[in-house]
Amino acid sequence: MLQLIKLENNNHIFLVNHINEYLNPLYIYIPIFDKTTFKMKDYVYKNTLFGDEVASVSGNILGSKKIIVNKKHIPALKIKNDFKENNISKKRVKKINSKEELIELLNNFNLKDIANIILSKQNIKNFIVSSIDEEIYAINEFIILSNYYNEILDTIEYLLKLFSLDKSLILTKNTNSKSIKNVKSIIGTYPKINISLVPDKYLISRDEFICKYLNISLDETLILKTSEIYKIYKVLLKAKMNTETIITISGDAIEKSLVINTKIGVSLKELLDEFIKFICDDYEVYVNGYLSGIKIENIDEVIITKNTSSIVINKSKKEEESSCINCGACKKICPVNINVKYCYFNKLSHKNCIKCGLCNYVCPARLKLKEIVMSDAK
Ligand code: SF4
Ligand code: SF4
Known part of the structure; x- marks a missing residue:
């Protein structure tokens, strides 16, 4: 049976009701998932599709760099924005009847x-x-x-x-x-x-x-x-192609939380340099959720994609894993009733896992339970 959980609020984080804009970045990066090749200096028009990825600005290809998407390293084209916003693929919308x-x-x-x-x-x-x-x-x-x-x-x-x-x-x-x-x-x-x-x-x-x-x-x-x-x-x-996305940047390691309407493809590092004041040097960064998202090791490798919704930057907790104390909290909190401890110690993933991260959140031994249980989860 599905169950809903009330979580503690983090008092250090105040969410805001104002949207900032980052719509004129100097560079954007386009992940390339197929084998298409490109030459340096090739010109890319805004709105051009590279598979499912869109060029959110126009400009020349400056080179490529490795980025990380869903824990996998892939190449991305670096485009220097020429701010011309050329739009060869602008489409007219016909009347929709069904x-x-x-x-x-x-x-x-x-x-x-x-x-x-x-x-x-x-x-x-x-x-x-x-x-x-x-x-x-x-x-x-x-x-x-x-x-x-x-x-x-x-x-x-x-x-x-x-x-x-x-x-x-x-x-x-x-x-x-x-x-x-x-x-x-x-x-x-x-x-x-x-x-x-x-x-x-x-x-x-x-x-x-x-x-x-x-x-x-x-x-x-x-x-x-x-x-x-x-x-x-x-x-x-x-009739506008989706070249922007709205994300929240929050956490207790930054001065204030922000909501930003940003071009897709900008580097996270450039975005943080532009908007964020850190209040400590030792922090952890999570993409798309503190509980259910992915912890990032190197922010230089992260770009904002159309699927990025939040960046959480929290003070590093430096919590070491310790031995399971058989408290049963992980099983009790799991919203889909998985025997989390059993799966973890037997290295079993579970197809019902919804990657919510609640098991990690409650485990007093700080075990990385979700990472084992969710590994084959859809
Ligand atoms: S991450 Fe998976 S195993 Fe852990 S509490 Fe959520 S659904 Fe259950
Ligand atoms: S929550 Fe952690 S310590 Fe408690 S039973 Fe589960 S694995 Fe063990």
Whole structure:
């Protein structure tokens, strides 16, 4: 049975409600996953696709460098931004009349992930828009709702018509209730859209937990995040390729947390140099979640991809692993009831592991349990 967990808040971290911009970087890096070859000085136009990766600026290729994506080292092209923003692949949006046409459009604009979510739902009866970030130190989804609520509400209304549905529900955490005054003040003019507060518990952002909480069928429920609705808005109304992404940078090793709308492909090091003041020298960096993300050894190798949502920079805890004391906390907290200790000591991965990181979080012996249990997890 799925269970939701209330986590302690870290009092050192204050999340903000303002979006900074980093849209004119000097360089961007494009990961190259196939064998395509490029010559130095080749010119790259903004919006050109390299497989599923997009050139978020235009400019010449300066060289290549090794970067790390999902724990794997891969080559990336280094592009020097010429700030011309040439746009040879600008596409015109035709009128969309059906779910199938929307899916085709999203695929054409390199939003395959969103197209696949919609495609996977054959019979949509419920349409939920979630402004809940999974990461406890991130606020991207909520900040998009509170900053772009007109665009979000208009797009939801448009999608309701397209899917022939008569209502949609926006979910937000009850801890955000005071910050959604602006959304509440306008939502009355959208009679088909309601907003609902949910408890501030870890993992409630995940589709299976949302449906369990609302007591609705996962198969019949389309759940899109506010960031995904905003991307659909940009494609539908502005015919804009997705070359930007919104990320939260937070943690107790930096002076203040920030939310940044940045070009895809910028180096994390350059982004931190530009925006972040460290308050200590000894810190740990996590990409996409302190609990469920990946700890980074060398920030020089990290670029912001379209899938980056948060960077957490916490003071180094220097916690040594010690012996298991058989407390049972890992099994008790696991939301999908895996016998975590058994898997760890028998070096077994478990297909049900959802990589939430709660077992590591509670283990008093500081064992790296998740890393073993999740290894083959999808
Ligand atoms: S990371 Fe996997 S094993 Fe650990 S608590 Fe989460 S689901 Fe369970
Ligand atoms: S939480 Fe850690 S110490 Fe406790 S039983 Fe699990 S592995 Fe052992």
